[in-house]
Amino acid sequence: MSDEAILVRDLVKRFGTVNAVDGISISMPKGSCWALLGGNGAGKTTSLAMMLGLVTPTSGQMLMLGHDMATDRFAALAKMNFTSPYVDLPHSLTVWQNLDFYARLYSVKNRKAHLEELLETFDLAKLRDRTAGKLSAGQKTRLGLAKALVNKPELLLLDEPTASLDPDTGDKLRSALEKYRRDTGASILMASHNMQEVERMCDHVLMMKQGKIVDSGSPTDLVARYGRANLEAVFLAIARGEDEELRETAP
Amino acid sequence: MTGSLGRIGAIVMRHWYLLNKPSPRLIELFMWPTIELMIWGFMCLYLTSLGSNVPLVGQMALTGATLWMVFARGQATILISFLEEIWSRNLGHVFVSPITATEFTLGVLVVAALRSLVGLLVATALTIVFFDSTILNMGPMLVLHWGLLMAMSASLGIINMGLMLRHGPSAEWLMWMFAFVLLPFSCAYYPLTVLPDWLQPVAQALPMTHVFESMRSIMATGQADSSHLLIASALTVFFIALSAVILVRSLSYARKNASFVQQGE
Numbered sequence: 001m002s003d004e005a006i007l008v009r010d011l012v013k014r015f016g017t018v019n020a021v022d023g024i025s026i027s028m029p030k031g032s033c034w035a036l037l038g039g040n041g042a043g044k045t046t047s048l049a050m051m052l053g054l055v056t057p058t059s060g061q062m063l064m065l066g067h068d069m070a071t072d073r074f075a076a077l078a079k080m081n082f083t084s085p086y087v088d089l090p091h092s093l094t095v096w097q098n099l100d101f102y103a104r105l106y107s108v109k110n111r112k113a114h115l116e117e118l119l120e121t122f123d124l125a126k127l128r129d130r131t132a133g134k135l136s137a138g139q140k141t142r143l144g145l146a147k148a149l150v151n152k153p154e155l156l157l158l159d160e161p162t163a164s165l166d167p168d169t170g171d172k173l174r175s176a177l178e179k180y181r182r183d184t185g186a187s188i189l190m191a192s193h194n195m196q197e198v199e200r201m202c203d204h205v206l207m208m209k210q211g212k213i214v215d216s217g218s219p220t221d222l223v224a225r226y227g228r229a230n231l232e233a234v235f236l237a238i239a240r241g242e243d244e245e246l247r248e249t250a251p
Numbered sequence: 252m253t254g255s256l257g258r259i260g261a262i263v264m265r266h267w268y269l270l271n272k273p274s275p276r277l278i279e280l281f282m283w284p285t286i287e288l289m290i291w292g293f294m295c296l297y298l299t300s301l302g303s304n305v306p307l308v309g310q311m312a313l314t315g316a317t318l319w320m321v322f323a324r325g326q327a328t329i330l331i332s333f334l335e336e337i338w339s340r341n342l343g344h345v346f347v348s349p350i351t352a353t354e355f356t357l358g359v360l361v362v363a364a365l366r367s368l369v370g371l372l373v374a375t376a377l378t379i380v381f382f383d384s385t386i387l388n389m390g391p392m393l394v395l396h397w398g399l400l401m402a403m404s405a406s407l408g409i410i411n412m413g414l415m416l417r418h419g420p421s422a423e424w425l426m427w428m429f430a431f432v433l434l435p436f437s438c439a440y441y442p443l444t445v446l447p448d449w450l451q452p453v454a455q456a457l458p459m460t461h462v463f464e465s466m467r468s469i470m471a472t473g474q475a476d477s478s479h480l481l482i483a484s485a486l487t488v489f490f491i492a493l494s495a496v497i498l499v500r501s502l503s504y505a506r507k508n509a510s511f512v513q514q515g516e
Contacts (some may be wrong), residue, residue: 054346054505055506075349077347081347085470087343088341089266089344090336090339090343092269092339093265093268093269097265101268102344104258104264106260107257177302
């Protein structure tokens with residue numbers, strides 16, 4: 001039995017002459033919540049897409065929940081899930097129909113009771129008969145997160161999970177994700193541009209730049225090491241190349 | 252229902268949800284086959300009014316049109332069912348679930364078969380009632396001819412899915428034209444011998460041509476042409492195998508080039 005939720009070795013993805021992901025290695029223990037941070041084009045989404053089996057790596061190895069994604073992808077996918085505001089759910093289906101469709105795809109047992117629970121958790125009960133296309137951006141994000149929990153996943157990959165939510169709703173959803181993690185021991189890897197969210201939820205951060213992991217550590221470690229006020233300032237330092245000396249002197 | 256059947260059922264259910272309410276999708280289901288067959292029904296009535304041997308030609312054309320719709324509607328409904336996922340930019344979510352490409356394709360094929368059957372059965376019934384179509388005179392052989400054309404429409408539909416995965420939504424217009432491009436060479440409304448000699452090999456490479464030749468043989472003599480049916484069956488198996496290869500290669504291409512991440516209009 002593997003102790004890692006995610007074990008990635010020397011992962012490379014090349015599109016023509018562009019190295020979108022350039023030899024990253026990740027060893028994320030089960031039950032942890034990690035963040036993948038970086039500016040636009042740093043390789044976060046491509047990395048997540050490879051871990052989900054949507055994109056074939058140019059080279060490298062990925063074990064998700066102990067399953068090799070090259071040879072045993074479907075066993076891993078049954079225990080994982082994902083959401084992103086940039087991948088839609090069917091617009092013409094209602095909230096209930098969307099969740100029902102995905103519950104069927106994941107062969108969820110006691111489907112109806114579980115879906116009712118998800119509707120309550122994500123405050124979607126009143127919207128159950130509304131088509132996804134008529135939801136606000138925030139409601140869509142909540143539906144996406146409900147879909148991501150439809151199969152009670154052991155590993156959640158989230159791409160900007162609370163983008164476009166107001167602070168109150170964002171806070172409620174973070175609490176729901178934290179509760180889910182506490183209750184189930186699930187592991188979470190999220191790409192986010194919300195540094196407060198990362199500082200609150202994640203126990204480890206991977207900083208990506210130009211397809212490489214350029215630094216990593218707990219949010220408090222990174223803040224201390226870079227001598228900045230918060231994680232956002234660390235992010236800016238790395239994104240603007242003010243970090244070279246610090247990284248060279250880092251242990 | 253769990254496992255493979257459950258996942259195929261999920262795809263069917265997803266499309267049932269779309270159709271199980273008043274929407275333009277329901278009109279689309281019936282409109283094309285009904286309009287197309289009405290045109291040929293009126294043509295048949297006109298030819299019948301001319302007397303002598305012409306009525307048989309009219310009935311052959313009407314039956315040919317009905318069977319052509321089996322093929323054309325079959326591949327169109329596969330395309331529509333697949334495009335529903337592309338239009339809703341939902342393929343990414345579907346392919347990170349444990350559904351295999353085979354299960355997804357089978358789900359789409361089941362949905363498409365049901366969608367086309369509903370529309371075609373209604374349209375065919377209307378031709379029998381209003382235009383005295385003699386299609387039922389083909390007897391049990393009708394099922395075999397219908398089945399071969401549905402199988403061939405499945406292979407073209409799968410090829411379309413593969414091309415769409417490879418070239419993206421910009422290839423959509425080409426997919427809609429595909430069946431019409433094949434129509435002149437499929438000999439749905441006229442016998443193979445009408446085509447110029449140099450074009451006949453092209454027509455003979457298509458299973459539809461042999462199905463329509465056999466149909467005309469039944470209507471003219473009451474006997475199916477078994478040699479045409481055998482060739483049609485062999486060619487259909489070949490095209491289904493070819494479509495499977497194209498789909499597998501296109502999926503591999505899509506994964507390599509991140510098409511699932513960038514899919515959409």
